[in-house]
Amino acid sequence: MKRYHVTTFGCQMNVHDSERIKGLLESLGLGEAGSADDADFLVFNTCTIREKADDRLVAHLMDARAAKRRDPDKVIVVGGCWSESMKDELFDQFPFVDLAFGPGNIHRLGDYIQAGGEIPRGHFSTFDTFSGELPLKRDRDFQAWMQISTGCNCNCAYCIVPSVRGREHSRHPGGLIREAERLAGDGVRELTLLGQNVNSYGRDLRPAVDTSFAALLRGLDAVHGIDRIRFTSPHPKDMRADVIEAMAECEAVCEQLHLPVQSGSTRILKAMRRTYSRERYLALVERIREAIPDVALTTDIIVGFPGETDADFADTLSLVDEVGYDHAFTFVYSARRGTEAARMPDQVPDEVRGDRIERLVERIQHHATARNAALVGTVQEVLVEGPSRTDPSVLRGRTRGGKALNFTGTALAGALVDVTVTGSTSQTLSGRQAAPVAAA
Ligand code: SAH
Ligand code: SF4
Numbered sequence: 399m400k401r402y403h404v405t406t407f408g409c410q411m412n413v414h415d416s417e418r419i420k421g422l423l424e425s426l427g428l429g430e431a432g433s434a435d436d437a438d439f440l441v442f443n444t445c446t447i448r449e450k451a452d453d454r455l456v457a458h459l460m461d462a463r464a465a466k467r468r469d470p471d472k473v474i475v476v477g478g479c480w481s482e483s484m485k486d487e488l489f490d491q492f493p494f495v496d497l498a499f500g501p502g503n504i505h506r507l508g509d510y511i512q513a514g515g516e517i518p519r520g521h522f523s524t525f526d527t528f529s530g531e532l533p534l535k536r537d538r539d540f541q542a543w544m545q546i547s548t549g550c551n552c553n554c555a556y557c558i559v560p561s562v563r564g565r566e567h568s569r570h571p572g573g574l575i576r577e578a579e580r581l582a583g584d585g586v587r588e589l590t591l592l593g594q595n596v597n598s599y600g601r602d603l604r605p606a607v608d609t610s611f612a613a614l615l616r617g618l619d620a621v622h623g624i625d626r627i628r629f630t631s632p633h634p635k636d637m638r639a640d641v642i643e644a645m646a647e648c649e650a651v652c653e654q655l656h657l658p659v660q661s662g663s664t665r666i667l668k669a670m671r672r673t674y675s676r677e678r679y680l681a682l683v684e685r686i687r688e689a690i691p692d693v694a695l696t697t698d699i700i701v702g703f704p705g706e707t708d709a710d711f712a713d714t715l716s717l718v719d720e721v722g723y724d725h726a727f728t729f730v731y732s733a734r735r736g737t738e739a740a741r742m743p744d745q746v747p748d749e750v751r752g753d754r755i756e757r758l759v760e761r762i763q764h765h766a767t768a769r770n771a772a773l774v775g776t777v778q779e780v781l782v783e784g785p786s787r788t789d790p791s792v793l794r795g796r797t798r799g800g801k802a803l804n805f806t807g808t809a810l811a812g813a814l815v816d817v818t819v820t821g822s823t824s825q826t827l828s829g830r831q832a833a834p835v836a837a838a
């Protein structure tokens with residue numbers, strides 16, 4: 399049997415796409431290799447969101463080239479966003495690559511990888527269908543991703559995603575509900591909905607299909623066996639009252655929200671084309687906290703966007719203080735080819751960007767520590783993932799707020815248990831399983 403190995407870069411969307419790639423390869427009769435060394439098919443599912451992502455990938459490709467020199471039968475396959483962004487040059491610059499495809503045509507792999515057959519070279523970039531409909535190989539029994547939409551209609555000035563993932567397409571709500579029912583039947587208890595802009599879901603289907611993100615949340619909430627629903631990432635501009643209401647009212651929808659802000663300066667937000675101001679974002683956070691008081695809020699922030707001054711950066715720090723995030727992903731701005739921001743004057747010097755990111759990370763840590771410490775003494779519902787990787791004598795799971803929690807107890811993986819929180823750091827919580835309450 400031929401064996402494959404998939405190396406995945408980038409976001410959850412790509413991790414999920416890799417599940418589809420693996421499922422598809424297995425349906426063609428290939429088996430998963432324990433390591434890249436043992437594989438006949440080396441698959442790279444790539445990311446190009448920042449320059450660092452490209453650099454890391456190229457290093458991996460050079461290793462693959464060396465492996466192919468030792469064993470010319472190895473097949474090198476490159477998929478994902480970087481592949482799409484390189485479609486015109488990929489085979490010239492990396493002639494050892496056998497097959498390349500973009501995120502919109504994972505399903506075409508099947509046409510080209512015939513068991514034992516020749517592999518012609520090719521690249522397919524147009525959006526054909528959802529990887530969401532493909533077979534799938536999941537690593538976790540109790541948790542699953544569901545791609546509800548693909549592509550992005552926003553024009554964030556710094557972002558390469560719309561050019562590599564295309565326009566937004568939503569999957570049909572009926573198909574999504576059926577998929578959730580199927581997953582629940584397989585034992586899945588937690589669903590994470592994926593999309594570049596999840597809460598604009600359905601706009602491209604209307605008016606033919608009467609749906610919306612809020613309606614989808616309500617539909618999935620009603621699926622028997624699904625105890626937890628999360629989603630990433632919503633855009634603040636589409637975080638309307640109906641979505642907040644659905645979040646507050648649906649029992650399965652977790653008290654967790656990743657709400658990318660990118661900057662705390664209205665001036666920079668405007669240059670980024672985020673279409674909201676600092677004030678509107680803060681007002682939104684207030685409405686969300688009113689509706690869902692214990693919501694865990696996380697965000698994405700970019701420092702060093704072209705033209706960002708000390709005063710703009712100070713606005714970002716003060717917004718972080720006002721919101722008090724549970725956690726944030728922080729990025730140094732990276733110019734991406736073809737984007738509007740890459741052509742802007744006033745690119746911020748490296749030292750300034752480095753200094754700003756350090757100060758921002760420190761501030762984020764401060765709030766994360768405080769937010770986690772405030773949970774000490776509370777009882778949290780935890781979905782048990784199994785023994786902790788670093789200390790197998792304790793169990794590990796996640797709270798509804800999405801926080802990792804290591805605890806002493808006897809529960810099995812996949813169980814929902816109550817845990818009393820006894821300790822915290824900026825990253826994790828610790829605790830002990832609460833005694834079950836006897837049924838009255
Ligand atoms: N669609 C999602 C995620 C996009 S990529 C969303 O809009 O939230 C994840 C994060 O990477 C973005 O939120 C942004 O903070 C960051 N990012 C995107 N392009 C970037 C760039 N050119 N430089 C630095 N960070 C970037
Ligand atoms: Fe990129 Fe903006 Fe779309 Fe997110 S919403 S994928 S940051 S263009």
Ligand code: F3S
Nearest residue numbers: 408409445446447479
């Ligand atoms: Fe990267 Fe593509 Fe995700 S560029 S961050 S893998 S959408």
